[in-house]
Amino acid sequence: MIGLRYIEDVVTLAYDREKCVGCGACGEVCPHGVFRAERGSKAELLDRGGCMECGACAVNCPSGAITVKAGVGCAQAILASWVSRVPFLKKTVNPDSCEC
Amino acid sequence: MELPPEAAGERAGVRAWPFVTGWLRTQAGLVPKVRAAWGRGDHLGALAVRLGIGRDKYRLAPGLYALGEPTRSCPVIVTANYKLTFDTLRRELAGRSCWILVVETYGINVWCAAGKRSFSTDEVAARVKAAHLDKVVTHRTLILPQLAMPGVAAFNLRKLCGFKAVVGPVRAADLPAFLDAGMKADAAMRRVTFSLAERLTVAFVEIRANRLLTLNVAVAALILAAVGPGGFTFGGTLAAAAGAFGVYLLGFTAGCMGVPALLPHLPFRPFAAKGLTLGAAVGFLAACGLARSLPEGLAVVLACTAWASWFAMHYTGSSTFTSLSGVDREMRRYIPVQGGLLLAAILTWLISSWMGGAS
Numbered sequence: 001m002i003g004l005r006y007i008e009d010v011v012t013l014a015y016d017r018e019k020c021v022g023c024g025a026c027g028e029v030c031p032h033g034v035f036r037a038e039r040g041s042k043a044e045l046l047d048r049g050g051c052m053e054c055g056a057c058a059v060n061c062p063s064g065a066i067t068v069k070a071g072v073g074c075a076q077a078i079l080a081s082w083v084s085r086v087p088f089l090k091k092t093v094n095p096d097s098c099e100c
Numbered sequence: 101m102e103l104p105p106e107a108a109g110e111r112a113g114v115r116a117w118p119f120v121t122g123w124l125r126t127q128a129g130l131v132p133k134v135r136a137a138w139g140r141g142d143h144l145g146a147l148a149v150r151l152g153i154g155r156d157k158y159r160l161a162p163g164l165y166a167l168g169e170p171t172r173s174c175p176v177i178v179t180a181n182y183k184l185t186f187d188t189l190r191r192e193l194a195g196r197s198c199w200i201l202v203v204e205t206y207g208i209n210v211w212c213a214a215g216k217r218s219f220s221t222d223e224v225a226a227r228v229k230a231a232h233l234d235k236v237v238t239h240r241t242l243i244l245p246q247l248a249m250p251g252v253a254a255f256n257l258r259k260l261c262g263f264k265a266v267v268g269p270v271r272a273a274d275l276p277a278f279l280d281a282g283m284k285a286d287a288a289m290r291r292v293t294f295s296l297a298e299r300l301t302v303a304f305v306e307i308r309a310n311r312l313l314t315l316n317v318a319v320a321a322l323i324l325a326a327v328g329p330g331g332f333t334f335g336g337t338l339a340a341a342a343g344a345f346g347v348y349l350l351g352f353t354a355g356c357m358g359v360p361a362l363l364p365h366l367p368f369r370p371f372a373a374k375g376l377t378l379g380a381a382v383g384f385l386a387a388c389g390l391a392r393s394l395p396e397g398l399a400v401v402l403a404c405t406a407w408a409s410w411f412a413m414h415y416t417g418s419s420t421f422t423s424l425s426g427v428d429r430e431m432r433r434y435i436p437v438q439g440g441l442l443l444a445a446i447l448t449w450l451i452s453s454w455m456g457g458a459s
């Protein structure tokens with residue numbers, strides 16, 4: 001993914017090393033190599049800025065060491081969620097629709 | 101024991117998919133056997149959904165399917181019920197025998213379904229039980245696509261259905277190597293990519309997805325052309341509207357195709373900013389070649405920039421690395437810019453015509 005990096009300073013990923021029990025899951029599930037984790041040793045947060053907030057690591061962390069405001073980075077879905085908050089336009093959209 | 105392919109053809113009110121070749125009798129009942137090779141319908145369907153046609157109906161029934169001649173010890177691979185996903189999976193596994201457990205994701209691909217949480221721990225567990233998988237296979241392992249993991253908590257799955265999850269590779273194409281390595285993925289199999297081909301394949305759906313907007317723009321261009329730039333003649337109005345619509349199409353192409361193609365090479369991180377850059381460049385070239393006056397040229401650049409930025413911003417949803425926080429931030433920042441540019445373009449176009457401009 002050379003040259004393909006996104007806005008980094010807004011990423012909501014947080015890792016509490018203290019809580020890690022070394023299961024290795026976050027290293028396996030992350031599609032962007034944000035964590036390096038091997039069974040038996042604490043996970044290392046390698047590349048926080050590469051996180052796309054998919055939430056896989058947090059969902060699969062058994063010890064609650066990882067938190068992230070997970071969602072889909074899709075303008076159409078965000079637009080739909082904004083429109084769905086407007087009283088009169090509410091009915092015109094499906095709040096989590098992006099037709100995909 | 102196996103039933104002949106004819107048995108797969110039809111029963112009262114139900115006809116099997118063309119890829120079903122017969123039925124396998126298991127301890128949990130009959131399981132449809134599927135072929136790996138694609139037929140004509142599969143190719144045509146794949147092409148159509150790539151163009152955004154019939155995507156919301158391109159699904160198959162969830163449940164257990166058998167590929168090849170699976171035995172009770174063959175691996176179970178879990179996938180979504182978007183037909184293109186299922187087709188890709190069976191094609192990549194050609195020559196192998198395995199069980200495919202399809203879960204209900206309402207015809208949505210694995211990653212988007214996991215993001216929307218329809219590909220979830222509960223759904224997988226429910227499908228395992230509904231298929232009586234414990235009677236079909238002797239092992240207790242499921243292979244999940246890595247991109248399902250935002251929706252599936254692997255450590256919970258065993259408690260819920262007795263099967264443990266192994267995280268498979270991101271791409272179905274890597275499954276054979278993953279299986280041959282004893283269910284081990286190397287680092288490359290774990291990472292998503294976004295190659296030029298991948299970036300462009302997902303771009304074409306935008307044409308159809310934006311058909312309503314495109315129609316509205318055409319109507320708006322006609323109305324605006326009639327108020328001045330058309331010189332108050334029928335032919336003039338049509339020509340002016342066609343020009344404005346052409347600029348929209350140029351911005352659309354720059355934002356939907358140009359930005360994806362040049363994604364790693366354009367400056368700035370926000371997609372909207374990449375669109376501004378390319379839109380301005382393309383608009384400038386078009387204005388140099390076609391505009392008949394300075395204000396008209398200015399309007400072309402402004403409008404092309406605005407549209408390219410808007411469509412580039414919408415491409416975030418097709419990309420594999422944008423975050424919710426990032427897209428939210430770029431939308432708040434750039435939608436006002438896009439709106440301002442478009443408004444300025446329209447005003448420049450109208451006012452120059454009222455002042456006896458070049459139309």
Ligand code: SF4
Binds near residue numbers: 033052053056068
């Ligand atoms: S949220 Fe997704 S991209 Fe970010 S670190 Fe976790 S698994 Fe990786």
Ligand code: SF4
Binds near residue numbers: 023026027060
């Ligand atoms: S998933 Fe959680 S517990 Fe497991 S290695 Fe990662 S941070 Fe540690």
